[in-house]
Amino acid sequence: MAECAPGEAVVSVPAVVVAAPASGSGKTTVATGLIGALRRAGHRVAPFKVGPDYIDPGYHGLAAGRPGRNLDPVLVGMERVVPLYRHGAQGCDLAVVEGVMGLFDGRIDENQSGAIAEGSTAQVAGLLGAPVVLVVDARGHSQSLAALLHGFATFDSTIRLGGVILNRVGSERHDQVLRAACDRVGLAVLGSLPRMAELEVPSRHLGLIPAVEHGVAATAAVEAMTDLVAAHLDLHAIAALAHSTAAGPIWDPGMELMPPDPAHRAETGRSGVVASADSGRAAIAGGSGAVTSPHRRASGPSAVVAGFDPVIAMAGGPAFTFGYAEHRELLVAAGAQVVVFDPMHDELPTGTAGLVLPGGFPEEHAADLAANAALLAQVAQQARRGLPVHAECAGLLYLTRSLDGHAMAGVVDATAEFGPRLTLGYRDAVALTDSALWRAGERVRGHEFHRTRLVATGTATPAWGWHVGGERIREGALTHHVHASYLHTHPAGNPEAIARFVAAAADYAHTRATT
Template identity: 50%
Template sequence: MTVLPRLVVAAPASGQGKTTVATGLMAALARAGHVVSGHKVGPDYIDPGFHALACGRPGRNLDPHLVGEDRVVPLLLHGARSADVAVLEGVMGLYDGRVGADGYASTAHVAALTDSPVLLVVDASAASRTVAAVVHGVATFDPSLRVGGVVLNKVGSRRHAAEITSALQRTQIPVLGALPRDAGLAAPARHLGLVPAAERAETAALVERLGERVAEHIDLDAVLALAGSASALEAEPWDPAAEMRVAGEGRPVVAVAGGRAFTFRYAETEELLRAAGCEVVAFDPATDPALPEGTAGIYLGGGFPEVHAEALTGNEPLRRSLRDAVAAGVPTVAECAGLLYLSRTLDGSPMVGAVGADAAMAERLTLAYPTATSPGDTLLTRAGETVTGHEFHRTQVTPGAGDGELGPAWTAEGRTVGFASGTLHASYLHVHWAGHPHLAQRFADAVHARAERSPIPAETSPKVSGTSDDLSSRAEQATSRPVEPLRHHGDVEVRGQGVADFAVNVYAGPRPPWLDDAIHAGLGGVAAYPDATSAEEALAALHARRPEEVLATAGAAEAFSLLARLRRWRRPVVVHPQFTEPHAALEQAGCGVSVVACRAEDGFVLDPAAVPDDADLVVVGNPTNPTGVLHPHATLDRLRRPGRLVVVDEAFMDTVPGEPETLADSVDDGLVVIRSLTKHWSIAGLRAGYLLGSAAVVADLRRGQTPWSVSTPALAAMTALATPTATTESRARAERLVAWRSALEAGLTARRIPHVASATSFVLARPGHGAHAALRDRGVAVRRADTFPGLDGSWVRIAVRPPATTALLFSALDDLLDDLHHQPHHARGEA
């Protein structure tokens, strides 16, 4: 039995405001400190994108047609793991389901399967007392459903709301809130519904406004009480690992299309592939120059390529890379938008050309809930097998199925659709693989088999290089990884090179004289064994903590080693990409490390729900090295669990003015914060750092520390850096870094080099494969990023420097880009 507070947000019809209220409720409850899980009834991809923004965890779909009735509750419980409450947004009218199927797959059907109370949203803009009649009819149509509350949407005034509320008294269904008319809360729509959240930069602000309005006008306590009235569920959470087997050695890369053009896919698809031993790596067909390094499988989901056709067409290197990969037999699945992208043209714009068909916008919308049959053996299917799926598009491809070399993918409703072979499956049909896990297994099997032979041939991956006569050697130099990548550090990039240093994140400026004086004074005491007492007292005062909650360490590296040996960790998790030292320390301590990967397409933002519930140690950087992402402390708070230790590496927090997201002042047995003083103060050689935790945890760590591991000069520096003078100077340095970083990011943007918005003293950029070596040839050292788990050789980390120094980087980049532009086509690997 599983207790999960939950409710279904439904309406009498479409357009009543379900998405507004459901998303607003999720945002408001999350802002109030609750862990909220968002779900959508039906196959829709767009609303779950808004849910994900509101909840800070993936939005999930619940659809009996797609996954079968028996999987609806397990998928709900899986998506809502560790959540305080689940909010399920309905589809269409409450009782509207598959046509001709007596309400099958309707919101009412899912509410019954999950035994969830219903919160009914009614658009009151054109009625008053009649609203009560509508609510009464909806609530009594099926007595087995419990409509437990009403939210009035678009009320004109308090008097209007009071009139409706009075009329509803005879139904004995309480009004839990009334939202006034507010055109500013409407999300824009186009030919297939709302514009996806991932395509609108202002979406996060819209979701926040929704949360504020809902908190102001809806009784959240009453909503929680209604959700809490839901009965316990007799089911176990769905587990992707139970559905799949690992098909081979290693973790072959499945390249998954993302970015603004490809926003539609079910979260469970990636989870199944990971459970089958694949590494899922996102790429953006509009901007990335090549498929991810080592790609052994490709998944192109849904989205709006017709809206972004110009950008997709303009990225000719990626189109060529993908066309060559499909031709070379790399297992490829394409659904709907993926099919359009693989076609020769889309409304006349050149696409990949891997499928012999042309796509164009159509006059009529195709919306179907078919059961499809496979006419033959393909990458995913066997002849005669059936699946359930859905179609939702306003385009058509010609021919609609097969192209001479490829057979049809499906037969459905008397027609053949899509294109398929032993290595390709492309059609309009969206299939939820959690309902048909054998499809995911076959794809994973093919990916593993491909990886054992070879991943994408090298010639399909264009590389940036500094010369026109030696591309291959530069690429080889750039992609050969160090023997121990987890122990590779930026200082290696500049040793003995005589190059401009953009690789090491040490602050580019002299130390304050008072800090040098303190260090020199510390040298006077080196005849005696070091005593950390004074330094720890000073650091405790700095953070308004007790001295027994502070442990001075020989840099962050010692802290990670102490934590790795603190307990016999059952399932330690490291959130990547991030500083590799904690991962290396855990492996050295004999721990098997689980990795949670933040995705480039999400801006490397952490999803707390991606961390396994049974993780007893979680390590995350903030701001994170190398991405520069600053995670909100509210996000990190969601990682906390009984029996779990959360370690937040704040080695670069002092580079953020005001340190707004620090957890250094939070005392909890389940939290340790690590700080470093080496980079911001240019004292990397002193190894000066410390950790903050509860007195009990710090005492345990202290017992594992080698005596006198922190030198007297390092302790003298710590004491000096805990003074008001140091605090003032630290903020001034941080503010200078902000100005320098802005100039760096502006220059990268002007050169159309993709990069991640950073909050710290470095920027993660993606100039392409071979750029690391090519820049070094031009006298500029940047930090290679392929030694960070989750990144490949197309990324580099660039340290923030004063504008005069940054000009050297820009000059080298301009030279590199100019060289590349003037190379003959064959030298750039072009056909």
């Protein structure tokens, strides 16, 4: 297969978008298996997921052999979707984009007009100029499938429906009836998958168990999905269907951190820029361990203290699995050395000058996290000394006094417990005060996704303010140089916050070295 040269700026990598009429139709099984099967066939496949999902990209990454990435217009802005796609697809000849919910489902906005909802699979498919393959859960369907497909094919003329994948088909006769329904509306059937209960990946209160936690079983599940898709889908037809009209700049973490163009800020309402394809690239090392940048700047919003490339410790392992690949890339571009560590077993890396505690499932590993008392004490001590800390969701829980009765770091004056209901949704948040990342009054789009809650909270300064259903919310905790919150943000949508955090870490490293 022909490989796209890094920096190629003329033609985008072709893509297919795997969508469905509704959630639960089998998109993840099909998308993951398709990525794996196309890779087996010799393609270099770039995997993507629409929306803020952190779990599906882990399975995509196992299948593709490269990081799964997200495309979320709500969190990063429409103007960044294509550049981020082109960045993530470099070195590949094909991309598979798994959708979110139903094809036209997205952020609910009472003022919305038109068919395409913000953040929907349809919106991303339109931005990429890529065809949609519709995965239909065939259970309970017969001839009436034709009416459903007719509706999806004609609902919005800007979306090209390239074909149908029939999932969970009960018998050969059932398959024949469904194919006849597809023929009636002129949609090609790209494959038919039988019901295979053994392919179900274990799930819990927030969805599938992340691939990192599921270990060997996750690898086995991906292999099974790949086998199923390779046996039952027309890979040649799907690869031939792939297309993209997306053109223009490729997202570049280094250029994104440059001082913003006033015209761009006025046009988009956002800081930062996207770079042309021939701009310099940061040297990003995959996997764990230290990562450094060859082109740290000495000026601009991400400038760091001369002579200091601060060590940013980033929590990983089974308890901290929620994150974006662009986060590390931006940290590196801002001048940081990024070292991944596992809070269940490790201590803080030597020379830590900043700490990132991303999202995940600490409630599933609270006992093991509490058992690493040495690290908890380190984090508490360094936070009191002014260590910049960026904690989201799982990170917030780790910083509380206790989680479901297990002792945590005690940096945030609150206790946490598993709650009675899921909190889920996009938030339009305002920073309530200055921090190591944001300035008071800055507006940020984020996403909540948790079943835990804080109880017995103290008097910490809240980090964010927003409204939900008319209710005024004050959320998160600011203490010392710590910013802790349930709100997940996408670093690519907030590059100046990353620049400030690295600068704060460099200041901390400089202060410790000179005192």
